[in-house]
Amino acid sequence: MSVFLRIMPTPTFLTMPAVGVDISDTSLKYISFDSSWSKKERKLKQWGDITIPNGVVERGQVQDKGQLVAVLKEFKTETKAEFVRVSLPEERAYLFETEIKKNTPLKEVRGLLEFKLEENVPIPSRDVHFDYTILPQSSEGRSVQVAVAAYAKETIQQYYEASIEAGLHPISFEIEAQAMARAVIPRDLGGAVMLVDFGRTRTGVGIACGGILLYTSTIDTGGDSLSQALRKAVGQDISERDLTMIKNTQGLIRGVDSSDAYEALLGAVSVIKDELATRMQYWHLRNGNSDARRINSIVLCGGSANLKGIPSYLSETLMVPTVRGNVWENALSLEETIPPIDRQHSFGYATAIGLALRDAS
Numbered sequence: 266m267s268v269f270l271r272i273m274p275t276p277t278f279l280t281m282p283a284v285g286v287d288i289s290d291t292s293l294k295y296i297s298f299d300s301s302w303s304k305k306e307r308k309l310k311q312w313g314d315i316t317i318p319n320g321v322v323e324r325g326q327v328q329d330k331g332q333l334v335a336v337l338k339e340f341k342t343e344t345k346a347e348f349v350r351v352s353l354p355e356e357r358a359y360l361f362e363t364e365i366k367k368n369t370p371l372k373e374v375r376g377l378l379e380f381k382l383e384e385n386v387p388i389p390s391r392d393v394h395f396d397y398t399i400l401p402q403s404s405e406g407r408s409v410q411v412a413v414a415a416y417a418k419e420t421i422q423q424y425y426e427a428s429i430e431a432g433l434h435p436i437s438f439e440i441e442a443q444a445m446a447r448a449v450i451p452r453d454l455g456g457a458v459m460l461v462d463f464g465r466t467r468t469g470v471g472i473a474c475g476g477i478l479l480y481t482s483t484i485d486t487g488g489d490s491l492s493q494a495l496r497k498a499v500g501q502d503i504s505e506r507d508l509t510m511i512k513n514t515q516g517l518i519r520g521v522d523s524s525d526a527y528e529a530l531l532g533a534v535s536v537i538k539d540e541l542a543t544r545m546q547y548w549h550l551r552n553g554n555s556d557a558r559r560i561n562s563i564v565l566c567g568g569s570a571n572l573k574g575i576p577s578y579l580s581e582t583l584m585v586p587t588v589r590g591n592v593w594e595n596a597l598s599l600e601e602t603i604p605p606i607d608r609q610h611s612f613g614y615a616t617a618i619g620l621a622l623r624d625a626s
């Protein structure tokens with residue numbers, strides 16, 4: 266389900282690693298690795314973060330293509346990139362699971378799934394691009410589970426056209442949470458993992474089993490709402506930099522003399538916690554509380570994952586072990602190389618890293 270490659274033919278001679286480009290409402294982040302295929306030898310080649318002005322992309326919808334082209338051209342100038350792998354907003358994704366008969370010939374699978382689109386995606390199937398992944402299954406049983414990811418053609422078209430106009434060749438499109446899953450979920454981790462991308466204006470939520478994304482949704486609040494709450498508590502004219510300081514050094518740790526900031530942050534974060542709890546309940550219910558589908562870890566990424574104390578706060582309130590993601594988990598061996606992006610700044614790059622890693626898998 267990871268790629269929408271079939272939309273445009275890719276030259277088969279393509280072996281050159283592409284740059285992973287994560288486009289969100291507020292920023293474009295990019296990552297590329299050198300061409301090495303093994304984690305031990307791989308090195309980070311290019312990386313960066315370009316601000317996207319307000320109003321250009323809103324909740325994943327491109328509102329001002331001209332301005333997005335300008336941002337992508339800036340990216341092109343910085344990197345000289347030609348081939349890119351671009352993220353798609355989870356706000357716009359439709360994910361569902363369905364069953365097909367075991368041993369269905371590969372060439373029939375898409376046709377069968379097209380029928381299933383009607384009942385699972387609220388737009389006419391002729392206006393939809395979709396991709397699918399067959400889930401690993403035990404040998405018994407006469408059917409297999411398939412995870413399907415769909416987007417309105419128009420959504421992908423906007424990102425595609427903007428890339429082309431900027432002189433770039435997109436070779437794949439992928440839901441951001443799927444890319445994040447590829448970057449941060451340890452290869453040997455079983456069960457379901459909840460991925461939380463705690464960004465600036467929103468918090469992305471994904472649930473993956475065996476590295477395959479099966480659920481996504483978006484919570485409409487992020488680091489900005491923490492900043493707002495803090496301003497109310499400690500003063501309106503405090504700079505964003507100082508707010509980041511407070512978030513990262515005091516955060517959710519109750520201090521002796523700073524309980525105002527603590528209360529403010531706790532209030533803002535508890536809103537997100539409640540939303541996560543709701544989604545978790547929904548997921549467990551939808552899967553009949555099956556053990557195999559039980560969420561047994563939460564992995565946090567996004568810049569706001571830096572908030573001090575947030576892993577233990579979520580672990581305790583949601584009763585699921587929560588950790589900050591190692592964004593290099595599947596990309597680099599930290600014994601062989603020290604990545605030039607420090608840990609604090611790394612959390613925002615998880616999606617871009619996952620996109621760039623597609624070449625490796």
Ligand SMILES: Nc1ncnc2c1ncn2[C@@H]1O[C@H](COP(=O)(O)OP(=O)(O)OP(=O)(O)O)[C@@H](O)[C@H]1O
Pocket residue numbers: 289290291292463464465466467468487488489509512513566567568569570571572609610612613
């Ligand atoms: N050390 C840090 N470095 C960068 N951002 C930080 C740091 N600590 C906290 N943050 C917060 O992280 C947020 C930015 O996160 P991120 O870069 O993941 O957002 P984004 O991808 O641009 O936005 P979104 O995904 O919401 O569209 C800001 O709200 C910022 O205050």
Ligand SMILES: [Mg+2]
Pocket residue numbers: 289462464465567613
């Ligand atoms: Mg982001």
